[in-house]
Amino acid sequence: MFTPPLDPKKNIKPKVAQLCEICHSRKALMKRPKNLQKICKLCFFCVFETEIHNTIVTNKLFQKGERIAVGASGGKDSTVLAYVLKLLNERHNYGVEIVLLSIDEGIVGYRDDSLATVKRNQVQYDLPLEIVSYRDLYNWTMDEIVACAGIRNSCTYCGVFRRQALDRGAGLLGINHVVTGHNADDMAETVLMNILRGDVARLDKSTAIITQSSGSPIKRSKPFKYSYQKEIVLYAHYKKLDYFSTECSYAPEAFRGTARELMKNLEAVRPSCIIDIIHSGESFRLKPKRVKKAPPADHIEVRSDGSVSLQRGNSFVDGNRCERCGYLSSNRICKACMLLEGLERSRAKVMIDRDVSTDGAAKLGRTLEKLTF
């Protein structure tokens, strides 16, 4: 008769009902949120890694000889991603070359600590690392931006700049494939947010595993699209991976936070809902827009607010370039350059303000000048 091995922590035999549902020999340690299967640690490693391998193969994410950049923040998702990709690359011989790519937003007390984690990972996994900073790219750090534009808009700036920074960092390395650690929870959250906001155009694209704008040399992919956050954290925990886990010092995006809370509550009641939301998102098909009859070439539209439409030849073309920096943009000037311009104006203002408020003889002099009797 088969006797299951002892519970590793305690010297008692596990009950039959406690055994792993895959190997039926070790004690189950976790319940998979996807299908409620109870499995042991070793079987969990096996199914977790195999599912990601299947995702990569089915969606043909990698090509042999390709160089890929892993967007590494030092957080749980990207740490596990770097670890698993290196492992799978060796196990299944994808023949890809992996490079870690980090963005330094310049947030003291947050990003400097998490970058220290990435640097440790670089040594632990023996992968090359490239760090691109906002300071080098835009001549602004996030700390300066928040001092200027206020904390409420921080995520807008950071998000727009990071997207570009990853592309530019990859460009610097001569790589045209960026892999990010977005997981199933993130994706379901985004689908939910787009539904709640009625953002149908984004809803259509938000579940794509590979995204590439026409005209852009950089392609992005998400091998963790079907991996639950809970499983990623458990994997990191059981493998004792070194990751950084502090929330960004600046206020998190309020709406996303609420959507996340909603999702977590739903998951507690029905764990499969995350994968179900993604499935729903994938199945949405946007009704093709009726093609508007193009106005004659010399037509100028006067809008209700009094503004006048400008003629721009072929109106909107995906793959336009920003006039200032040459980055991909649907408008004449890309979002990052637009934000930067706004910032430059307020930086000038802040500098003057600061100058006046210095204590000392000069300030005293100015105060005295204003006094009247």
Place this chain on the structure above:
Amino acid sequence: MVTVQVEFLGGLDVIFNKQRQYKVTVEREDMYDVDVGYLIDYIVENMLENPKDKDVFIEHDTIRPGILTLINDTDWELEGQKEYVLEDGDVVSFTSTLHGG
């Protein structure tokens, strides 16, 4: 009386004096065993740095969704959640997943 190790991971240590590991000895006056539910009450009453942070840890009288609870590295869902009776040397860990990745 039971002595267990309690761990606050994934950034949860912020609300527990920035310390990740604690050795906790819990005593119960009444006739019942010290179970995880009792330990959670003990943590909320005695270990939170600021009582206002309770909502970060607890929601609807249980651990907040998004925080992973492990008893000796086993998901507490498989151990009877709050009803698991603690023994000396058990390790109970709480890991927050509610942060950026």
